[in-house]
Amino acid sequence: MAEPVLEVKNLRVEFPTRRGTLVAVDDVSFSIAPGEVLGVVGESGAGKSMTGSAVIGLLTPPGRVAAGEIRLMGRRIDKLPYGEMRKIRGRQIGAIFQDPLTSLNPLYRIGDQLVETILTHLPMTKAEARARAIGLLKEVGIPGAEDRIDHYPHQFSGGMRQRVVIALALCCNPTLIIADEPTTALDVSIQAQIITLLKRLCAEHGCSVMLVTHDMGVIAETADRVAVMYAGRIAEIGPVRDVIKHAHHPYTRGLMGAIPTISEREGRLNQIDGAMPRLNAIPRGCAFNPRCPEVFDRCRVDRPDLMRAGGSLAACWKAEEAVNG
Amino acid sequence: MLAFILRRLFQSVIVMLAVAFVSFVMFNFVGDPVNAMVGQDTTMQDREALREKLGLNDPMPIRFARFVGNALQGNFGLSYRTAEPVGRMIAERLPATLELSLVAATFALIVGLMMGVYTGLYRNSWLSRLFMTLSLIGVSLPPFMVGILLILVFAVLLGWLPSFGRGDVVKIGGWTTGFLTVSGWKALILPAVTLGLFQMTLITRLVRAEMLEVLRTDYIKFARARGLSNRAVNFGHALKNTLVPVITITGLQLGAIIAFAIITETVFSWPGIGLLFIQSVYFADIPVMSTYLVMIGLIFVIINLIVDLLYFAVDPRLRIGGGGGH
Numbered sequence: 001m002a003e004p005v006l007e008v009k010n011l012r013v014e015f016p017t018r019r020g021t022l023v024a025v026d027d028v029s030f031s032i033a034p035g036e037v038l039g040v041v042g043e044s045g046a047g048k049s050m051t052g053s054a055v056i057g058l059l060t061p062p063g064r065v066a067a068g069e070i071r072l073m074g075r076r077i078d079k080l081p082y083g084e085m086r087k088i089r090g091r092q093i094g095a096i097f098q099d100p101l102t103s104l105n106p107l108y109r110i111g112d113q114l115v116e117t118i119l120t121h122l123p124m125t126k127a128e129a130r131a132r133a134i135g136l137l138k139e140v141g142i143p144g145a146e147d148r149i150d151h152y153p154h155q156f157s158g159g160m161r162q163r164v165v166i167a168l169a170l171c172c173n174p175t176l177i178i179a180d181e182p183t184t185a186l187d188v189s190i191q192a193q194i195i196t197l198l199k200r201l202c203a204e205h206g207c208s209v210m211l212v213t214h215d216m217g218v219i220a221e222t223a224d225r226v227a228v229m230y231a232g233r234i235a236e237i238g239p240v241r242d243v244i245k246h247a248h249h250p251y252t253r254g255l256m257g258a259i260p261t262i263s264e265r266e267g268r269l270n271q272i273d274g275a276m277p278r279l280n281a282i283p284r285g286c287a288f289n290p291r292c293p294e295v296f297d298r299c300r301v302d303r304p305d306l307m308r309a310g311g312s313l314a315a316c317w318k319a320e321e322a323v324n325g
Numbered sequence: 326m327l328a329f330i331l332r333r334l335f336q337s338v339i340v341m342l343a344v345a346f347v348s349f350v351m352f353n354f355v356g357d358p359v360n361a362m363v364g365q366d367t368t369m370q371d372r373e374a375l376r377e378k379l380g381l382n383d384p385m386p387i388r389f390a391r392f393v394g395n396a397l398q399g400n401f402g403l404s405y406r407t408a409e410p411v412g413r414m415i416a417e418r419l420p421a422t423l424e425l426s427l428v429a430a431t432f433a434l435i436v437g438l439m440m441g442v443y444t445g446l447y448r449n450s451w452l453s454r455l456f457m458t459l460s461l462i463g464v465s466l467p468p469f470m471v472g473i474l475l476i477l478v479f480a481v482l483l484g485w486l487p488s489f490g491r492g493d494v495v496k497i498g499g500w501t502t503g504f505l506t507v508s509g510w511k512a513l514i515l516p517a518v519t520l521g522l523f524q525m526t527l528i529t530r531l532v533r534a535e536m537l538e539v540l541r542t543d544y545i546k547f548a549r550a551r552g553l554s555n556r557a558v559n560f561g562h563a564l565k566n567t568l569v570p571v572i573t574i575t576g577l578q579l580g581a582i583i584a585f586a587i588i589t590e591t592v593f594s595w596p597g598i599g600l601l602f603i604q605s606v607y608f609a610d611i612p613v614m615s616t617y618l619v620m621i622g623l624i625f626v627i628i629n630l631i632v633d634l635l636y637f638a639v640d641p642r643l644r645i646g647g648g649g650g651h
Contacts, residue, residue, distance in 0.1 A: 056550055082555075090552030097550075102543035105562050106642060117551045152641040168551060 003074055004031035005176050005208040006055065011068035013047070013054050013232075015279075022279040024050045024063065026232040029306075032176065037199070037209040039223030039240065041216060041255070043276050047232040048212045052178045054078070055210070056093050057085040073175065091121040094169030094207070096198075098181040100161035104153035110137075110164050111149035114171055121172040136167040140197060159190035166198060173205055180212045195222055216255055220244055228252045231277055231287035238312015248309035248319040250292050286316070294318055326637065326644070333633055337626045342393070344622035348615035349392045401616040406608045411616045415598055420500045421491055422590070422597030426583045428513055429521035433582075434575055437525040441532020445540065446559055456529065463526030468585070472519040472592035479515060487512050489594035520589040524578040531574055535567035542566075568639050576632035580625040 013025035025047040032038045040048045053059045055070055057077070070078040077088060089095070097103045105113060114133035118124060124132070130149070137145035140163040153161060162182065169177055182198060183191035199222050202209050211223055219226050220240060227237040228251065236249040247253045254272035274291040277283060283290055289299040298317050309319035359372055359381070376382055380391065395401070401411040440460070444453040463471075480488035492508030494501040503509025539545060540563055548558045587599035594600065598617060605613035637644050 058546060058549055086549075086552050086554065088552070089550055095547065095550035097543055097547055099543060103547045105544040105548065105566070107565050107640060108562070109641075113551075116553065116557065120551070120553055120557070152645060154642045155645065165547075168547075 004071075005034050005036075005073060006032040006210065007071040007074075008051070008055065009069050009071075011051065011054060011070065012066045013050050013059065013063060014066040015063045017062075019280065023066075023282075024232055024279060025054065027068070028229075028232075028234055029068075030227050030234065030237060032208045032210060034175075035203070035206055035208055036225065037202070037211055037223045039219035039226040040210060040212045040229060041214060041219050041226060042229035043214060045276060045279070046229040048214075048229045049180050050232075051229075052095075052180050052210060052212050056089055056095055056178055057082075058089075087121070090117055090174070091172045092175050094172070094174040094177045096162075096165050096169045096177065096179040096182045099185040100158055100165050101185065103165050104161060106153055109150050109152055110156070114149070114164075114168060117168055118171050133167075133171070136171055137164070139170075139201065140164070140167045142167075158186055159194065162186060162190075162194050163197065166194075166201065170201060170205060170207075173207070175207055177202060177207055177209045178212070179209060181214070182211070183215070183218060184213070191218070198222075216244075228255065231282050232279065233287065233315065234306060234313075235288065235316070236309075236312060236314040237306065238310075238314075242311035246310050248312065248314035249288075249316045250294050250318070251288050252314075254291075254293075330634070333630055337630060340626055341619075341622060345393055345396060345619055346389065348618040349389050351611055351615045351618070352392075396619060401619075402612040404605075404610055404613050406605065406610045406613075411612045414601065414613065415616060415620065416499065417501075418596060418598045418601050420502060421595060422583065422586050422599060424503060425513065425516055425520060425589070425595060425597060426579070426586055428517040429519075429586075430524065430575070430579045430582050432517055433521035433524035433528055433578070437528025438532055438571070440525075440529040442536060442559070442564060444529065445533045445536025448537070457533075460526035460529045463522045464530070466522075468519055468523060468588050469592050471522055472516070472589055475515045475519055476592070486515050488515070491596060516589050516593040516595050519592070520582055520586060524575075524582060527578065528571065528575060532567055532571055535570055536563060539563045539566045565639070569636060572632055572635050572639065576628050576635075580621075580628045583624055584621050 008031065009029050011025055011028045012023065015022040015024055028047070028051055030038065040051065042048045050059070050063070053063075054065050057080070059065070065078050068078070069076055072088065072092060077085065080088070104110065108116075111130065111133055114136065115126065115129045118129040118132055119126070122129070134145050134149055137149060142148050142160060142163055148156075153164070156164065166182075169179075177198075179198060183194050186194060195218055198209070211219070213219060223240050225238060226240050226243050228235045228243070228249065230251050236243060236247065236252045243252060244256065247256060251272070257271075272291055277287060277290070283300075284303075285301050286292070286295075286299045286304055289295045292299065296317070302317070304315045304317050304320070306313040306315045307320050309316070359376055359379070363372060363375065380388060383391075399412050401415075403409065404411050404414060407414070440456045444456050447453050476488045479486045487508070490512055491503045492510075492512035493506040494503050494509060495505045496502075503513060545558060545563055548562045553562075586595075586597060587602055589595065590597045590599035591603055598620075601613065602617045604610075605617070
């Protein structure tokens with residue numbers, strides 16, 4: 001296997017607060033291969049966005065990477081000084097945020113925002129950068145790109161703005177895109193378009209994607225592999241097909257059960273009882289144990305690490321039993 | 326946009342008429358102008374004749390119309406105190422006040438912006454804390470107090486700067502300026518700092534609050550995620566977004582600076598219209614007072630108009646309607 005584009009090892013993100021330190025991301029490890037799309041899925045507060053922010057080095061203070069390492073193309077980037085990291089952001093790692101309505105500066109023409117990003121990272125003249133910007137806008141499917149480049153964000157609809165944001169993320173040919181809930185704020189009808197566009201463009205540009213979302217449907221459609229996060233840890237990680245068809249962690253199965261299917265139209269929608277624990281009250285043993293339908297004594301005492309379970313890895317004692325027994 | 330300007334112009338005219346009416350009322354209800362003009366031994370007939378000659382017996386709407394008509398031609402009557410035309414008295418002293426206000430406002434804006442941006446960016450540095458403490462002092466000390474303290478330190482104890490007057494002035498046409506001589510500039514420093522200090526601290530605190538607000542927004546985080554330099558993010562993307570409220574406050578404060586120059590001019594014996602106004606109050610010199618009122622009203626109205634137009638320059642959302650929003 002080729003060298004991974006992104007390698008995260010034992011990442012731990014902490015938030016010092018007055019009432020003690022909160023661990024938002026705890027011992028998370030994963031890697032993304034060239035051209036691969038890794039989906040990261042979980043409930044709000046599971047630490048998935050936080051993981052993305054840690055990778056681009058933009059954790060909101062006082063949040064900080066407390067342990068572990070992050071490598072981009074083999075180069076360690078979690079301890080880089082701000083100025084060095086800045087050259088990587090936008091150049092090697094592109095970012096797409098949740099809300100396209102607030103991601104663009106309202107006082108700047110979209111063309112200015114594109115050109116400024118291109119000129120920051122690539123040795124080009126202004127005219128060349130502008131030509132590239134127009135090309136990008138065409139690529140993301142903005143009709144009349146030559147005119148639209150001089151428009152302000154408020155003159156675009158939400159879906160169009162997210163296309164502009166994608167163009168901004170792609171404008172310097174990054175090797176990795178971190179897409180944090182890129183479709184959550186959009187109309188359902190637009191969501192599919194944006195996801196298809198993102199997938200196609202990243203394939204064309206040969207860049208890997210870390211797709212953070214809480215939408216299992218989007219993951220199933222887009223990702224090659226998926227990491228399911230719960231309470232700051234990875235509960236299960238593996239190829240999408242394996243995780244969806246043969247989930248080994250009860251939490252993953254719960255997430256799958258919460259997706260309505262047409263064939264079970266009459267049945268009640270499954271739901272996972274209870275709520276995810278707050279970061280300052282994560283239970284002993286497996287964090288999922290109070291909500292787990294298959295809980296047994298060991299789960300309340302020992303915390304399971306990721307272990308091999310079929311084609312994927314799952315952090316569940318049941319999975320260990322299944323393999324050993 | 327044209328409709329907007331016309332509407333604002335119309336509103337301005339209404340405001341000015343209201344101000345003119347108040348200042349007109351001063352003439353009629355603050356003492357009897359005839360009493361003020363004639364001696365004690367003038368007969369009742371002479372008084373009545375004068376009253377008729379001045380048109381004081383005409384109905385009020387006609388007198389008000391005449392007042393507005395005269396004011397529009399720059400004719401504000403004669404001062405009760407010196408019998409000079411009020412228009413000329415004001416015109417002679419206006420340059421002093423405008424120069425002082427301009428320097429004070431520029432000082433307040435530049436220093437206020439710099440301190441505001443700095444304290445917004447480096448919230449916890451010791452310099453920020455020092456600035457914020459100083460700004461608290463600036464906000465709470467009254468200007469006359471600041472002026473007297475400055476005089477004590479820089480004029481009396483250190484002897485570096487003059488404590489009163491404008492220094493040497495150069496006359497260019499009808500405009501006397503202190504900008505062209507060293508002593509003019511030296512005389513400007515203390516009054517300008519005194520006058521601008523309060524506005525400066527206000528702008529510092531406003532810019533700081535706005536910066537903190539803007540730096541939290543998604544588009545700033547996104548700008549950082551695009552790898553833009555700190556300078557581009559802080560001074561381009563962030564600062565520009567703080568400007569709309571800053572322009573509003575600075576505009577209003579510029580009016581306030583000109584109006585409140587009264588106190589500073591009194592402390593520093595600055596020969597401007599503020600000092601003229603105070604002297605007029607002692608003598609109940611109604612024409613000067615009412616003209617001053619009209620003029621300050623006009624300045625406020627003009628500044629507000631300019632501020633409204635500046636919004637359009639800064640914010641494209643006002644300038645250009647939505648294109649394809651849903």
